[in-house]
Amino acid sequence: xxxxxxxxxxxLKDSIELFKQVGLDFSLFLDKSNRxxxxxxxxxxAQALLVRAQDVPIYVEYGQAQLGIVGYDVLREKQAxxxxxxxxxxxxxxxxxxxxxxxxxxxSQELPPHGRxxxxxxxxxxxHFHNIDLPIEIVPLSGSVELxxxxxxxxxxxxxxxxxxxxxxxxxxxxDVLYESTARLVAHPLSYRLNRDNLDQLxxxxxxIIND
Amino acid sequence: xxxxxxxxxxxLKDSIELFKQVGLDFSLFLDKSNRxxxxxxxxxxAQALLVRAQDVPIYVEYGQAQLGIVGYDVLREKQAxxxxxxxxxxxxxxxxxxxxxxxxxxxSQELPPHGRxxxxxxxxxxxHFHNIDLPIEIVPLSGSVELxxxxxxxxxxxxxxxxxxxxxxxxxxxxDVLYESTARLVAHPLSYRLNRDNLDQLxxxxxxIIND
Numbered sequence: 183x184x185x186x187x188x189x190x191x192x193x194l195k196d197s198i199e200l201f202k203q204v205g206l207d208f209s210l211f212l213d214k215s216n217r218x219x220x221x222x223x224x225x226x227x228a229q230a231l232l233v234r235a236q237d238v239p240i241y242v243e244y245g246q247a248q249l250g251i252v253g254y255d256v257l258r259e260k261q262a263x264x265x266x267x268x269x270x271x272x273x274x275x276x277x278x279x280x281x282x283x284x285x286x287x288x289x290s291q292e293l294p295p296h297g298r299x300x301x302x303x304x305x306x307x308x309x310h311f312h313n314i315d316l317p318i319e320i321v322p323l324s325g326s327v328e329l330x331x332x333x334x335x336x337x338x339x340x341x342x343x344x345x346x347x348x349x350x351x352x353x354x355x356x357x358d359v360l361y362e363s364t365a366r367l368v369a370h371p372l373s374y375r376l377n378r379d380n381l382d383q384l385x386x387x388x389x390x391i392i393n394d
Numbered sequence: 395x396x397x398x399x400x401x402x403x404x405x406l407k408d409s410i411e412l413f414k415q416v417g418l419d420f421s422l423f424l425d426k427s428n429r430x431x432x433x434x435x436x437x438x439x440a441q442a443l444l445v446r447a448q449d450v451p452i453y454v455e456y457g458q459a460q461l462g463i464v465g466y467d468v469l470r471e472k473q474a475x476x477x478x479x480x481x482x483x484x485x486x487x488x489x490x491x492x493x494x495x496x497x498x499x500x501x502s503q504e505l506p507p508h509g510r511x512x513x514x515x516x517x518x519x520x521x522h523f524h525n526i527d528l529p530i531e532i533v534p535l536s537g538s539v540e541l542x543x544x545x546x547x548x549x550x551x552x553x554x555x556x557x558x559x560x561x562x563x564x565x566x567x568x569x570d571v572l573y574e575s576t577a578r579l580v581a582h583p584l585s586y587r588l589n590r591d592n593l594d595q596l597x598x599x600x601x602x603i604i605n606d
Contacts, residue, residue, distance in 0.1 A: 233535075233538060233541065237538075240533060244533065246545045321452060323445075324448045325445070325448075326444075329431055329432070329445065333453070334458065
């Protein structure tokens with residue numbers, strides 16, 4: 183039986199919709215009263231695990247799930263050792279540098295050397311500023327990153343932007359895009375190579391829906 | 395004006411109650427319709443920041459908040475450079491090793507060498523197993539750690555236990571306690587030493603309530 187790791191949060195609805203189209207029903211996870219984190223599809227050919235988006239690469243890397251759906255942002259930040267199979271074309275967002283509108287900075291390069299940048303995406307932010315040869319200090323936050331500049335703790339933030347509403351509400355503007363992100367179908371490399379449980383077939387079905 | 399970092403989640407209600415007793419009202423944070431993350435008390439002597447529990451030590455370490463309330467578990471895991479002033483005696487929980495009830499392990503020492511332990515508390519778990527000279531591999535998860543043994547990804551977990559309900563529901567039993575945790579009043583070391591904004595006075599008031 184194939185095990186699929188599905189991410190809690192923003193990508194869940196579209197992920198479940200996608201698998202429904204290939205004949206696998208995990209819609210119980212959308213039921214708010216459901217407490218089960220592991221369910222088997224009625225065809226008994228696949229089961230799904232409901233896990234934090236950040237944990238999807240872990241389950242797939244360890245082979246506990248042969249397939250998973252996760253945002254490119256998480257894959258890139260975690261440098262997960264999984265096979266990145268298909269761009270599923272939903273869950274669009276981008277990882278951006280933002281600063282207070284009232285500041286004079288309009289490009290990453292204009293930020294003060296050794297300035298501070300608050301972010302949940304420590305690796306991605308370090309990579310970006312390393313690439314432009316600007317030494318900065320990352321303030322590693324786990325939520326409400328916009329409080330960094332508001333409280334004066336950092337000159338800028340590196341954070342995910344989808345609609346831009348949160349930035350606007352907090353008087354911040356986007357000045358650079360590090361990368362764009364969408365949901366990806368990922369696989370455990372070895373299981374995929376060995377085609378365990380006819381993984382190929384399921385992946386081909388998903389790809390057909392995406393390409394149609 | 396003193397800035398106080400308050401943790402979202404389980405410790406928030408008691409934290410707000412405590413500051414109310416010393417004359418500072420931040421109860422707006424308990425209002426579900428509130429979206430503000432920064433509010434000033436009506437006495438204009440203090441403001442509060444509402445941040446993720448894990449971020450409280452960051453705000454206090456960087457001096458963006460002179461005081462904060464955070465669980466000992468977070469302080470210990472993050473090895474935060476803040477002054478740990480007072481045990482506030484609420485928010486009790488413990489960090490424990492748990493295994494499936496059906497397993498034969500009843501002490502940490504009985505776990506198989508090079509076995510896997512799933513945890514959000516990577517540093518604390520590593521320290522524990524290092525201290526008992528047992529080499530293990532940590533599977534770093536960010537949520538639903540109990541899925542580790544359920545899916546067969548790990549032999550054990552290291553996780554916070556308060557009532558023990560989650561463990562029980564998932565067929566797990568506690569076999570060791572790493573440490574106990576309660577909420578702590580923490581301060582920015584330099585601000586505290588220099589007694590900025592009469593920090594001493596506020597801390598003394600809090601201590602009086604706790605010791606009464």
